Amino acid sequence: MSKVKPLILITNDDGVSAPGLRTLIAVMAEIGEIIVVAPDKPQSGMGHAITTNSTLYLNKISKDNDVITEYSCSGTPVDCVKLAVNEILKRKPDLCVSGINHGSNSSINVIYSGTMSAAVEAGIEGIPAIGFSLLDFDWNADFETMKPFIRKITLEVLENKLPQGVVLNVNFPKLKKEEIKGIKICRQAKALWIEKFDKRQTPQGRDYYWLAGEFVNQDKGEDTDEWALENGYVSVVPVQFDLTAYHATSLLNTWKWNE
Amino acid sequence: MSKVKPLILITNDDGVSAPGLRTLIAVMAEIGEIIVVAPDKPQSGMGHAITTNSTLYLNKISKDNDVITEYSCSGTPVDCVKLAVNEILKRKPDLCVSGINHGSNSSINVIYSGTMSAAVEAGIEGIPAIGFSLLDFDWNADFETMKPFIRKITLEVLENKLPQGVVLNVNFPKLKKEEIKGIKICRQAKALWIEKFDKRQTPQGRDYYWLAGEFVNQDKGEDTDEWALENGYVSVVPVQFDLTAYHATSLLNTWKWNE
Numbered sequence: 087m088s089k090v091k092p093l094i095l096i097t098n099d100d101g102v103s104a105p106g107l108r109t110l111i112a113v114m115a116e117i118g119e120i121i122v123v124a125p126d127k128p129q130s131g132m133g134h135a136i137t138t139n140s141t142l143y144l145n146k147i148s149k150d151n152d153v154i155t156e157y158s159c160s161g162t163p164v165d166c167v168k169l170a171v172n173e174i175l176k177r178k179p180d181l182c183v184s185g186i187n188h189g190s191n192s193s194i195n196v197i198y199s200g201t202m203s204a205a206v207e208a209g210i211e212g213i214p215a216i217g218f219s220l221l222d223f224d225w226n227a228d229f230e231t232m233k234p235f236i237r238k239i240t241l242e243v244l245e246n247k248l249p250q251g252v253v254l255n256v257n258f259p260k261l262k263k264e265e266i267k268g269i270k271i272c273r274q275a276k277a278l279w280i281e282k283f284d285k286r287q288t289p290q291g292r293d294y295y296w297l298a299g300e301f302v303n304q305d306k307g308e309d310t311d312e313w314a315l316e317n318g319y320v321s322v323v324p325v326q327f328d329l330t331a332y333h334a335t336s337l338l339n340t341w342k343w344n345e
Numbered sequence: 346m347s348k349v350k351p352l353i354l355i356t357n358d359d360g361v362s363a364p365g366l367r368t369l370i371a372v373m374a375e376i377g378e379i380i381v382v383a384p385d386k387p388q389s390g391m392g393h394a395i396t397t398n399s400t401l402y403l404n405k406i407s408k409d410n411d412v413i414t415e416y417s418c419s420g421t422p423v424d425c426v427k428l429a430v431n432e433i434l435k436r437k438p439d440l441c442v443s444g445i446n447h448g449s450n451s452s453i454n455v456i457y458s459g460t461m462s463a464a465v466e467a468g469i470e471g472i473p474a475i476g477f478s479l480l481d482f483d484w485n486a487d488f489e490t491m492k493p494f495i496r497k498i499t500l501e502v503l504e505n506k507l508p509q510g511v512v513l514n515v516n517f518p519k520l521k522k523e524e525i526k527g528i529k530i531c532r533q534a535k536a537l538w539i540e541k542f543d544k545r546q547t548p549q550g551r552d553y554y555w556l557a558g559e560f561v562n563q564d565k566g567e568d569t570d571e572w573a574l575e576n577g578y579v580s581v582v583p584v585q586f587d588l589t590a591y592h593a594t595s596l597l598n599t600w601k602w603n604e
Contacts, residue, residue, distance in 0.1 A: 133393030133423075134456050142542075142554040164392075164457075169554065172540045194469060196588055197393050198423075210453060210537050242600050251535075252590045269602040273589040276510075278469050281431045283401075295401040295428065324590035324597055329455055330532040331511045331585035338583055341501050343528035 099200030358459025
């Protein structure tokens with residue numbers, strides 16, 4: 087870690103007023119110089135969405151002499167990172183942290199998550215990045231337990247440097263401090279959501295749907311994030327954005343594409 | 346390929362009226378029984394977004410005796426796939442095709458793309474899936490050239506079966522038929538967008554931003570999708586949704602997480 091305080095960009099997908107974000111700010115304020123650029127409204131489930139067909143607004147919500155500079159943004163979590171890096175920050179940040187998400191981003195949830203997509207976007211732009219999530223959807227979830235773990239994980243990343251093209255997906259079980267067994271490096275469990283749409287009618291009689299579903303873990307492995315979380319560990323999955331399925335290329339090359 | 350016509354789900358991110366979708370429908374109608382569930386408006390750049398905080402509408406836009414059944418959906422491309430599979434289709438489709446996207450989804454674009462995210466969602470749900478894109482943003486782009494290639498790729502997938510957890514990202518160069526050299530299996534090029542936000546003012550004097558940017562390919566490899574497209578090939582990248590960076594786990598296990 088350099089002697090100059092690291093510059094840390096903080097964002098999330100639950101919006102700038104979310105308690106999870108406030109906890110993350112509290113931890114990061116003890117580590118570095120921080121700047122917050124977060125969505126002005128909840129943006130859960132936005133994945134890696136960007137705003138291409140509409141305009142974007144930034145509002146500075148901190149005062150000029152506040153220690154922490156904060157902006158709200160009308161766009162998605164990924165928009166927040168892009169605007170922060172290109173329009174607000176004078177230099178590339180040393181770290182981007184996203185969260186703390188109210189709810190799990192383990193397993194396949196990584197792909198739907200605005201929190202993780204913000205971290206991935208930072209990674210694409212060459213910024214070390216970590217997404218933090220707690221397995222508790224409650225707005226008033228207890229984030230205090232997580233603080234020393236978040237501090238530890240952040241300091242490890244700042245000191246050791248992440249490999250190029252890799253960001254971290256960190257999930258916390260909903261447990262008391264003394265119940266947490268430690269931090270565990272994991273792989274993403276093979277799981278999916280089985281949807282059960284809730285079909286309703288408007289007062290005018292038109293059908294509409296609410297997305298609902300059940301998370302189904304099909305993976306019995308003991309090296310997965312789901313296993314770690316169920317067994318009292320904080321899960322850390324290294325996440326990449328080169329989506330190439332390299333293991334499939336030799337098989338595909340045996341197919342008769344050009345005959 | 347079974348003797349029963351395969352059931353093919355078609356979607357896109359440019360919306361149900363896009364010419365690219367119409368071309369894809371024309372090709373698929375010769376191969377299988379098809380059903381279209383596509384967004385009712387453009388949803389480019391929506392990535393893997395899902396609608397969790399709002400309602401979803403489906404409108405049947407084909408008539409009861411039409412050969413092809415078509416629905417428009419108020420949600421994202423991923424919502425379209427989820428609604429099709431869970432609320433419309435009586436059995437799991439044999440294939441999901443998405444596109445033809447007006448514009449490239451090669452390289453890192455795969456992660457922002459609603460077209461590809463629809464294909465990935467199908468893959469997560471265990472449905473073989475292909476996303477098709479043309480390197481031409483024009484609404485009136487020439488999709489005719491692509492038809493025999495799309496037919497060939499689709500038949501190969503139906504006959505040979507894709508490995509579990511793998512979908513295909515197919516991109517076409519903007520070339521005449523005689524200029525296309527063939528189909529090439531590739532990896533995702535390491536590239537990114539360098540943003541240049543266009544800052545403007547509303548008539549009331551408030552600043553706003555339009556996302557704009559320049560695509561920068563940092564990858565000199567001759568096995569990438571970018572290389573293939575620049576050299577006259579149709580690129581096919583196998584894409585996975587297990588985002589674990591397995592190559593980073595042994596390094597991360599040497600860090601002092603629990604000290």
